[in-house]
Amino acid sequence: MDEDMQYLKAASAVDSDAEAVRSAARRIPAGAEDLREKAKALFYFVRDEIRYNPYSSLYPLTASGTLRRGYGFCVQKAVLLAALARAVGIPARLGFADIRNHRLDPVWKRIFKGDVIVFHGFAELFLDGRWVKATPAFDLRMCRENGFLTVEFDGVHHAMFHPRDERGRPHIEYLRDHGRFADVPIEAMLGAVTAAYGPEFLECWETGVWDRYLQDSSDAEEG
Incomplete structure (x- = not known):
């Protein structure tokens, strides 16, 4: 694990040394008897107590900000x-992949000019001698409202998006893996996003102001 010590240290975005993060890390898994149980408690907190919002501005990208x-x-x-x-005390790293969302909201399908999402992010936790993937993106309420299968995490099996939804319709398809990182590879991510969706998208993402972009997308579609 010597080479993996970077996955225990605080980083620019993964600011595990921030007091708010440390306080939450003590509180959320209180009573958990081992690291796996702590990991499960943390996963479900992030999945369900931190609401999924695709309109969220890019910054702050830090854990404490979120x-x-x-x-x-x-x-x-x-x-x-x-x-x-x-x-x-659980080594953790970030993974990124391009995915196809067959159930993508029509508004976002216009924004993305299709159904491919580049640089989707997930986490990997080192538990019992192996890396376990964990995808806390979609919260329980969102899944229930849209008929998505929830991603469950037991600390043993990989917890990734499901290929089909509750009705058996195609949902998430993994297309390309971008590797594992101790922190967000911001330049690579922004470069990929700009190449895929254009500088207008990046401007809206950075500011969190989508009105003009959505109107532009709607006008282009009508034209």
Whole structure:
């Protein structure tokens, strides 16, 4: 594990040393008897208590910022889970992949010019000698409202998006893996996003102001 010590240290986005993160890491898994049980408690906290919001601005990208706001998109929620895990002594890292969402909301299908989402983020926790994938993005309420299968985490099996929804319709398809990182590879992520969706998307993402972009997308579709 010597080479993996970086996955226990605080980083720029994965700010596991922030007091708010450390306090939450002590409180959330209180009573858990081992690291696996702590990991489960942290996962379900991030999944359900931090609301999934794709309109969330890119910044703050830090775990403490997402914890303070109480909502975030996939990368922000993965960053928070990784930070909480490190704060309780569980090595954690970030994974990124391009995915196809067959159930993507029509508004976002216009924004993304299709159904492919580049640089989707998830976490990996080192438990019992192996890395276990954990995807806390979609909260329970969102899944129930949309007929999605919830991602469950037991600390043993990989917890990733399901290929089909509750009715058996195609849902998430993993297309390309971008690797594992101790912190958010911000330049690579922004480069991929800009190449896929254009500079206008990046501007809206950074500010969290989507009105103009959505109107532009709607006008383009009508034209």
